[in-house]
Amino acid sequence: EAQVTQNPRYLITVTGKKLTVTCSQNMNHEYMSWYRQDPGLGLRQIYYSMNVEVTDKGDVPEGYKVSRKEKRNFPLILESPSPNQTSLYFCASRQGGVSTNEKLFFGSGTQLSVL
Amino acid sequence: AQSVTQLGSHVSVSEGALVLLRCNYSSSVPPYLFWYVQYPNQGLQLLLKYTTGATLVKGINGFEAEFKKSETSFHLTKPSAHMSDAAEYFCAVSESDSWGKLQFGAGTQVVVTP
Numbered sequence: 534e535a536q537v538t539q540n541p542r543y544l545i546t547v548t549g550k551k552l553t554v555t556c557s558q559n560m561n562h563e564y565m566s567w568y569r570q571d572p573g574l575g576l577r578q579i580y581y582s583m584n585v586e587v588t589d590k591g592d593v594p595e596g597y598k599v600s601r602k603e604k605r606n607f608p609l610i611l612e613s614p615s616p617n618q619t620s621l622y623f624c625a626s627r628q629g630g631v632s633t634n635e636k637l638f639f640g641s642g643t644q645l646s647v648l
Numbered sequence: 649a650q651s652v653t654q655l656g657s658h659v660s661v662s663e664g665a666l667v668l669l670r671c672n673y674s675s676s677v678p679p680y681l682f683w684y685v686q687y688p689n690q691g692l693q694l695l696l697k698y699t700t701g702a703t704l705v706k707g708i709n710g711f712e713a714e715f716k717k718s719e720t721s722f723h724l725t726k727p728s729a730h731m732s733d734a735a736e737y738f739c740a741v742s743e744s745d746s747w748g749k750l751q752f753g754a755g756t757q758v759v760v761t762p
Contacts, residue, residue, distance in 0.1 A: 537691070573657060573754050574754055575652075575738055575752040575753050575754040575755050576692075576738065576750075576752040577752070578749065578750070581749070591749075623691055625691075637692075637694070637750070639691030639693070640691050641689070641690055642690075642691055
C-alpha cells in the first residue's frame with residue numbers, strides 16, 4: 534500500500550530537548566516536504582526536498598532542520614524546541630516535476646506539544 | 649508571489665443543503681488550484697484540481713469547483729451536504745512555472761447538522 538508514514542503520532546516534550554520526527558514514503562518519490570498546521574493559518578511549508586541531498590527552506594524554516602540522505606526518508610529535527618513550535622506537523626511526498634501536486638500524499642500527522 | 653484567502657473559518661450547513669466554500673487567490677502567473685479535505689485525525693486528501701482546460705472541475709464525493717479568472721476565485725460547492733462531509737477544507741494554489749510549491753489557505757471547518 535502506497536503511504537507516507539510519520540512517527541510518532543503524538544509527542545510531548547520540554548523546551549530545549551532535541552527531538553526528531555521521522556517521515557518515510559514507499560513510493561520512490563523524489564519530492565518530500567514538511568508542513569506545520571496552526572489554527573487560522575492553514576498549512577505552512579517548513580522545508581522541502583527535491584531529491585536526495587537536495588533540500589531548501591520553505592516559508593517557516595526557523596528552528597528546524599532536515600536531512601535527505603536516502604530517497605525514502607525525510608526526518609524533521611528540532612534541535613532546541615520552544616513552545617511556539619507546538620503544532621500539528623505533516624509530511625508529504627510526490628513525484629518530481631511540475632503539475633503533479635494532485636499526486637501529493639500526506640502522512641497522518643504528528644501532534645507536537647512543547648512545554 | 650501567490651496567496652490564498654478562504655472566506656469563513658467555520659461554516660455550518662444542514663444535511664441536504666448546499667455547501668459553498670469560498671476561495672480567492674492571487675498569483676502572478678496562471679495558477680494551478682486545488683481543494684483538499686482533512687477528516688479528523690487524518691492527513692489531507694485531494695478533492696479536486698484545476699490546471700488548464702475546463703473551468704468547472706468535478707472531484708470526489710460530489711464536490712465541484714469553478715475557476716473564474718476574472719474574479720480570481722475557485723469556490724467549492726456540493727449541492728446536497730451529507731453528514732460525512734464534516735471536515736476541514738483547504739484551498740491551495742501553486743504557480744505553474746515552479747516546482748509547484750503549494751500555498752494553502754487558512755482552512756474552513758464544515759459542520760453538518762441533521
